[in-house]
Amino acid sequence: MTSTALPAPDPSAHRRMRGVPDSYAELSDYYDLLMTSGYYDYDTYAQALLSRIGMHRDVLELGVGTGLVADRLLARGPKDLRLTGIDHTDSMLAQARDRLGERVRLSREDVLDLSLPSAFDVAYSIGGVWNIVQDGEKSWLSSHLMEEEDNEAALANLAAAIRPSGSLLLSVQGPHRRSDRTLPGDLAYTQHVEVDPEGRHTKDYFIEGQGMVLAHQRLRFRLFPQETADRLLQHCGFRFQESDDLLWHYVRR
Numbered sequence: 001m002t003s004t005a006l007p008a009p010d011p012s013a014h015r016r017m018r019g020v021p022d023s024y025a026e027l028s029d030y031y032d033l034l035m036t037s038g039y040y041d042y043d044t045y046a047q048a049l050l051s052r053i054g055m056h057r058d059v060l061e062l063g064v065g066t067g068l069v070a071d072r073l074l075a076r077g078p079k080d081l082r083l084t085g086i087d088h089t090d091s092m093l094a095q096a097r098d099r100l101g102e103r104v105r106l107s108r109e110d111v112l113d114l115s116l117p118s119a120f121d122v123a124y125s126i127g128g129v130w131n132i133v134q135d136g137e138k139s140w141l142s143s144h145l146m147e148e149e150d151n152e153a154a155l156a157n158l159a160a161a162i163r164p165s166g167s168l169l170l171s172v173q174g175p176h177r178r179s180d181r182t183l184p185g186d187l188a189y190t191q192h193v194e195v196d197p198e199g200r201h202t203k204d205y206f207i208e209g210q211g212m213v214l215a216h217q218r219l220r221f222r223l224f225p226q227e228t229a230d231r232l233l234q235h236c237g238f239r240f241q242e243s244d245d246l247l248w249h250y251v252r253r
């Protein structure tokens with residue numbers, strides 16, 4: 001494998017990322033391969049989501065990506081589930097359309113500009129726009145939106161789209177660390193992570209094969225301490241309900 005040289009950091013990039021679309025464009029060709037070869041267990045997430053969705057039918061996925069979660073949900077869930085998925089990366093959505101066809105309403109939207117009718121019983125994000133990072137007793141809200149005020153605006157948009165007493169479900173995952181592993185097809189995956197004191201993460205994904213870097217994706221996200229997250233979520237109308245190893249459950253007041 002070649003050594004993966006990192007581009008020089010750009011200190012102003014965090015601020016510029018506000019509302020930038022297509023955040024996963026460089027990785028999208030390899031996304032499914034990476035995710036389905038040990039990154040996430042989609043069947044387990046789908047089962048956990050379905051147990052919270054219960055009798056509800058109007059469901060929204062935030063950051064639907066290539067449709068891997070939605071696909072598992074439809075395969076395991078009730079036939080009359082009405083699923084909508086939003087995402088701001090065209091090349092991810094194109095794959096979701098191929099995978100899901102007419103079974104899911106897909107829409108190219110950024111959560112910052114989300115404007116949906118108050119029509120959803122449940123919204124969920126599995127490593128999408130938001131998720132929870134857990135490290136032992138400590139937890140953070142991980143967000144693709146770098147600024148607190150952007151999270152507040154997006155969570156307010158989301159609250160407006162969820163019916164009163166509806167649910168927001170966020171997946172739980174471990175901390176982001178440097179790692180590498182092999183992928184099917186004689187490919188190799190490496191991730192580098194840099195963190196600043198305010199929880200801003202710069203994560204570089206590299207896919208390599210035949211001695212070349214085939215894809216490099218630089219992603220930025222921020223981990224907000226649980227107190228900040230609770231304040232933000234409370235302020236936008238979400239009350240913490242319960243959590244387990246897979247999902248955190250908030251209720252729209």
Ligand SMILES: C[S@@+](CC[C@H](N)C(=O)[O-])C[C@H]1O[C@@H](n2cnc3c(N)ncnc32)[C@H](O)[C@@H]1O
Pocket residue numbers: 022023024035040062063064065066067068069086087088089092109110111112125126127128129144145
């Ligand atoms: C790690 S992928 C997760 C996709 C899918 N949930 C899965 O588990 O495979 C994160 C997705 O969130 C989308 N995303 C990130 N920020 C977004 C934003 N502000 N608005 C809409 N989608 C966003 C990205 O384009 C990407 O497809």
